[in-house]
Structure formats: structure tokens, C-alpha cells
Amino acid sequence: MKLTILGSGTCIPNPKRGSSGYVLETPSSKILLDCGSGTTWKLEKMGINYLEIDHIFFSHLHPDHTGDLVPFLFATKYSHNREREKPLFIWGGKGFNKFFNTLKKAYGSWIAPEHLNVDEIKGGSDTFDDFKILAVKTPHIESSLAYKIESEGKSIVYSGDTDYSESLIELSTNVDLLIIECALANESYKMRGHLTPNEVIKTINAAKPKKVVVTHLYTECDGENVVETIRSNVDAQVVEAQDLLELII
Numbered sequence: 257m258k259l260t261i262l263g264s265g266t267c268i269p270n271p272k273r274g275s276s277g278y279v280l281e282t283p284s285s286k287i288l289l290d291c292g293s294g295t296t297w298k299l300e301k302m303g304i305n306y307l308e309i310d311h312i313f314f315s316h317l318h319p320d321h322t323g324d325l326v327p328f329l330f331a332t333k334y335s336h337n338r339e340r341e342k343p344l345f346i347w348g349g350k351g352f353n354k355f356f357n358t359l360k361k362a363y364g365s366w367i368a369p370e371h372l373n374v375d376e377i378k379g380g381s382d383t384f385d386d387f388k389i390l391a392v393k394t395p396h397i398e399s400s401l402a403y404k405i406e407s408e409g410k411s412i413v414y415s416g417d418t419d420y421s422e423s424l425i426e427l428s429t430n431v432d433l434l435i436i437e438c439a440l441a442n443e444s445y446k447m448r449g450h451l452t453p454n455e456v457i458k459t460i461n462a463a464k465p466k467k468v469v470v471t472h473l474y475t476e477c478d479g480e481n482v483v484e485t486i487r488s489n490v491d492a493q494v495v496e497a498q499d500l501l502e503l504i505i
């Protein structure tokens with residue numbers, strides 16, 4: 257699988273980091289995890305045709321994870337000289353159908369391209385073309401989910417936004433790659449719904465993933481050596497998320 261990080265930041269404008277977006281390519285599927293502001297043009301920048309995305313899985317409904325959905329669908333509907341030729345599946349957690357219907361009330365047919373399917377994840381795992389996905393509830397907001405994706409004998413977990421969670425540890429145990437948020441620069445910033453470096457270290461040491469991408473970094477994190485602190489306290493290989501970084505898993 258190939259992972260491309262499109263946005264490693266948060267809702268706060270940051271010249272280095274855009275809002276959340278990750279694309280995962282398996283031999284026959286292109287999977288978008290979250291679609292924060294700027295995701296659509298960054299796909300094109302990375303040479304990934306946005307009209308070939310098969311699935312979008314949303315971790316939750318906060319605007320820094322969903323802000324580019326309307327531009328993505330508008331560009332899909334009015335794609336000029338290129339056509340979308342295959343189905344697009346869009347998935348989210350509890351409340352996603354209501355959220356999407358509200359967007360449709362505002363934008364109508366502008367965001368209703370052909371071949372569009374929208375639904376809520378009901379729990380458990382689903383198998384698609386050449387990958388399997390499992391969604392697990394996380395402590396952030398009501399709609400929040402972490403995802404585990406398996407393909408070609410490899411496994412990736414994306415935490416979305418989350419507080420410390422035993423279910424995330426269980427989901428991430430022995431995976432090949434854990435993409436984990438570390439929104440808070442140190443313990444003094446602790447607030448409910450996000451992780452501090454110590455909580456990320458505790459999660460990694462319990463779950464033992466082979467490799468870790470630390471992401472969803474607020475601006476303060478870059479000044480506080482958050483990734484270095486995590487790296488020096490765990491056994492796994494730790495990578496700092498960067499916008500437009502590509503990783504092969």
C-alpha cells in the first residue's frame with residue numbers, strides 16, 4: 257500500500273501544514289481518509305486523479321476533516337474534459353447522513369455527481385475490492401471513528417482525532433503502520449478529546465505497531481520537539497507527518 261499525507265495539521269492556519277487528508281492506494285483502490293480544506297488540489301498536485309478516488313472515509317465531522325467535501329463533489333460534478341466513470345462511496349460515523357443531507361439542502365445538485373453513494377458505517381468490518389476496513393469508536397466527538405485497513409497482507413490504522421483509548425490500542429496492536437494524532441504539544445496543553453506526547457508514547461508501547469506517523473500537529477508541537485520526544489521513548493520507527501509525504505507500507 258502507498259500512503260500519501262495531504263494534510264498533517266489542524267484547523268489552525270499553518271504555512272507548513274494543511275487540514276487533515278490522507279490517501280491510501282492499494283493495487284486496485286484509491287481510498288481517501290478525511291477531506292480537510294485543500295485536499296482536492298493536493299491530490300492533483302501529487303498526481304492522483306481525484307476522479308479515481310473510490311472511497312472517502314471520514315473519521316468525524318469536524319470542519320478540519322470535512323471542509324473539502326463540497327469542493328471535491330463540485331469538482332466531480334463539473335469535471336469539464338474528464339469524466340468520473342466509477343462509483344464513489346462516501347462513509348462516515350453516526351450522524352453522517354444527516355450532515356450530508358444538510359449540505360445537500362444548501363448546495364443541491366451542485367454536489368450531486370453521478371455514481372455517488374453516501375452512507376453511515378454501522379460498525380464491524382467491511383470487505384471491498386482488495387481491502388478490508390474496520391471502524392472503531394473513539395473518544396473525541398459523537399461521530400468519531402478510528403479505521404483499520406488491511407490489504408496485501410499489510411495493516412494500517414488511522415486514529416482520526418481521539419483522546420487516550422483502549423479501543424485504539426486494541427485496534428492498533430501489531431499493525432504495520434499507526435497514523436496517530438498528537439495535537440497537544442505537552443501535558444500542560446491537555447484537553448479532552450486529543451492526545452499529548454505521553455499518551456501517544458503509552459499507546460505505542462501498548463500496541464507495538466511496527467511504524468508510526470505522528471500527525472494532526474498544532475503549531476506549538478513543532479516548537480516543542482514532540483516527535484523527537486515520542487521517538488526516543490518507543491521501539492517503533494517514528495515518522496513526523498509532513499504534507500505531501502509519501503510512504504510505502
Ligand SMILES: [Zn+2]
Nearest residue numbers: 266318320417
Ligand atoms: Zn481535527
Ligand SMILES: [Zn+2]
Nearest residue numbers: 316318396417
Ligand atoms: Zn476533531
